[in-house]
Amino acid sequence: MADNLNDSTSRAPVSQTGHVIPPVDDEGMIGARVTLTIDGQEVKVPLGTTIHDAAKRAGIHIPTLCAHPDLCMAGLCRVCVVEVEGMRTLQASCAYPVSQPMKIHTHTRKVRQARRHIIDLMLSHHYGECYACGRNNNCELQTLAKEYGVDFFRFGHPDKPMYAKDESSHSVIRDMNKCVLCRRCVRTCIDLQEVGCLEAVDRGDKTKIATFMDKPLADVVCINCGQCINRCPTGALRANDPTDEIWAAIDDPKKHVVIQTAPAPRAAIGECFGLEPGHPLTFELNTAMKLCGFDKVFDTNFTADLTIFEEGAELLLRLQDALKTKKGPVFLPQFTSCSPGWVKYLEHFYPEYIPNLSSAKSPQQMFGAVIKTYYAQLNNLDPKDIVTVALMPCSAKKFECNRPEMTDSGFKDVDYGLTTRELAKMIQEAGIDLPKMAKSDFDSPFGSATGSGVIFGTTGGVMEAALRTVIELVVGIKVENLFDHADIIPLRGMDGIKYVELTIPSVGEVPAILKPLFESWDFLKGVTVKVAVAHGTANAHKVMEDLKNGGPLSQCHFIEFMGCPGGCIGGGGQPIPTSQEIREARAKAIYAEDSAYPIRKSHENPAVLELYTKFLTEGPCGHKSHKLLHTHYTPRGKYIAE
Amino acid sequence: MLVTEQERLKSDIGTWLERYGRDRSALIPVLQEIQKKYTRISEYGMQVLADQLGIHPVEVYSVVSFYAFLDHKPKGKFVIRLCRTVSCDMQGKARVAQQLESDLGITFGETTSDGKFSLEWANCLGMCDQGPALLVNDIVYTRVTPAMVNDILETCRKTFGVYALESTHEEGHA
């Protein structure tokens, strides 16, 4: 069923999509392979392979700029041009699918000269100096300039900015003076994410990337996902960086600075220190953050486990209302609410579905609320002296912590959202070599976490965690009886939309912690629970349209949505570059970490159970939970005010 | 924009979409209709049209900004486009341009304060053998001399029709 939902629905104009020749199933078929001669080297490739990819197979590097492995091929920057024998003009190798034998030369004088000219043209309106740029040493334009030996600005270099920076957004800062018009952000925003707040406007030398009517990003329909940042080759797009404020808090002896760390940054931060993707540095990071000066280091997984209780209880209540008491309108499927990019997407594009959104706050915000209440109480701290920082893979978390409603502790629950990239910068600034750090544990009392909390960091993880708990608490059997090693494999992997059904054969006793809410589980007996998972808002869009049209997914009870492709591991605050391969490596690290935990199910987290005994004494979805751990949403709609 | 005008625009867009179809290929024909009737494509119009076609407002803005004959800024009732390409240039377009600016009291890219005339440059109008050429809305004038400019403007003013009476007091200003 989910098959046709995973079909591509690219909406980029054909001018910005490379020609795709569908691959032949049997590569051995006559005509299924083409022989190319690249720089004198013969290479056999499947029909439809681009010249660029064919060269790669032959070990020949052709530089690219506008091309990105996650995006359709635009062929517009022209950096990747090559000479093809018999053709008058050079061809963009990234956008040229081969269908017949060709002789290709990748570095003739013409090619080298053209590339150098193109790089020089880009530099002629790329304002700024490399050493004063956040992308220094991780900039594709800089790399190209180096590769092509740029030692002077052949066609000049701007000495003053042309555009004002757009710093309106809590999450994404746009500095169009550094833009080289590769349009990756446009393809990301419109095509990959289906949000559509950036496009090329005007034409000729006035062409620029803009929002609707050049409005500030904060005033248009931006969901803050930051995927554009991850794909920008230069420093034109970056996250709103709070490190100066955080250092100031650390330097202030009156402030008690607490940092919580989410699983996805830990799986990826090694990339900022030269490690291959897929090396988690969770415990090295604990040591490094202490060295940086954070007073306490906590694990966001703690509140991920808490989320499973709150969001799970909320789901069971909805199911009870739908199946047993049959009172009032019941909004199913319930949607997860931990991804702030997704939440804002829904508020803009499908505000009528806000009742379906779980009222549970995201783990980040739950953590903030608990720190400034329970933790403050426990440690005799004045909450006004506590600064809470959240290490997140996410740019949208910066917006989330600034939502006016996120002050249930009486203070701003989370003071700063800090991205993986920004923390790496702080660690570097402190002169710390992260991969060489000794390992150390999280601080108590929020240091204990489970494998279920860890997998929140990748697509399907929240659902897997929820199912592990629901199966055990409702059915009363061990998950391992149904799924080997408690790994719910159908929910894993990078398919855009995943779907799983699970029939509840029999029910067990209601555990004590849920007794205030449920008398028995009889209403669930024999019920087939249907769940789905979508990541990236383009996939969310497909699911929502299916729901609106009463399609198969409208029968679901629970749907996990993540704003970013791959879930949090592909978040807008993660190390640059990104690709499916990199995201898969990060996901693998996450699942490995899950496997290594002694406790793998949220409902077994002792610290969470203690919180319910000592603080949230009415249990999940109780009065105090509702005050501190649940929230409400804003129907924003699509209309952009004049 | 007044609510009534918004409603009128919305209903017009609905009518035009019926005529041109409800897919993306209808975008430019409908934008042309809006431009013609309302002399501009307002933010509101772009958003309504985007919504109806299932695309994003910035995509409509992107298209509007690309084409020279589409604009979100209000234009005059009469848009005068003087060809500036080489043949007309060689035949004296500069003096016609000067006279247009003097007679209208505006420079290229501007609209008269009474909202009657906009003055713009055009790239090759295809009248190269009869230059200098200019377009007034859809009408082409060829072999224009500086002295002819006033006559052309007067012709426009006379064709203002029913609007002429309400705006007589502004007439002298233009």
Add this chain to the structure above:
Amino acid sequence: MITPNHKAPLTFATIEPDAGLKAALAKPRVDLIAEITASQLKGRGGAGFPTGVKWNLAAAAQADTKYVICNADEGEPGTFKDRVLLSDHADLVFEGMTIGGYAIGSKIGILYLRGEYTYLRAHLDAVLAARRAKGLLGKNVAGKQGFEFDIQIRMGSGAYVCGEETALIESLEGHRGEPRNRPPFPVDTGLNKLPSVVNNVETFAWVTSILVKGSAWFKAIGTQRSTGLKIFSVSGDCKQPGIYEFPMGITVAKMLEAVGGSDAKAVQIGGASGHCVPASEFGRVIAFEDVSTGGSVIVFGAHRDMLHVAKNFLEFFVEESCGQCTPCRDGNPKLLGGVELLEQGRCSMRYLNELSSLGETMQIASKCGLGQSAPNAFLSIVKHFKDELMGRTQGEAH
């Protein structure tokens, strides 16, 4: 207001109405395309792709829906022949499109008319209505059972680049007029990703004429590689500007003689995207193998400042570039900057050479044909008029 500008009767005036269509419909499709191929007619928009080959590819493409698109987005500076053809010989053009529909198996014809020619719209609508009334469009065209074809008009909105066929298609689909990557070609993946033939107005009129007079007649005119007749739009410093019909292969000198421009110092052939031919090279021939053109001829008298001409062309491209690819978007402003330096007498020979080399990059690295031809005028003017361009003193009058 628009004065007639035929300096000599065009062949088109002698073509009997509907004879071409009837001749075409009497042939099997294969033979029809073979006839066009035999004439060696090449696209009259300027690029010069063989029409028969194009139609053959589109005819071979498998699809239920195909399109015949007439490119009437005549925006090349100095070109106005399509306006005249649409005013005076619209029937021949529509007939040619109908023949194209029959040849490739298409039911839908689209005339993409530039916004600047809106005043032609009423006339063209009337011609189409009359053709429908006569049964020359619609179901069973001209009595041919099962052949259905009709033509709609779509208006441009002021963008020169939409004359590039893939940009034109993008525009028809409701996008910015930004050229596509090739491959695929429109004959395979065109409008709505379906096979589409895009031809110039004049090409369709010649198709009709060839069907009436035969491919042998057409092929006998012109040169071996550039057959037939061609319509020219002549403007600038000559005694009789207007529309002319010449055989392909005519020398520049001979043409200048016919239009009264023999004392010219240079001629721009092919519009802003064409080449500037200096007097010393007036012996060259106008043909695809030498000086190729879509038909624009702009004559420059002895008193013209060639730097001013180059500047005018570059200003045109700076504004009309679609802004998509780097060489064209960012290259043209650099060339224009060079012209401005030349005006001030402050351009070093070294920098001028750098700009010429940039122009060569633009010619081979731009995404579309328009970007590739944008530096042509600049390069040829720099090549031939260095002494006139360089070493100017401040305020020097030219």
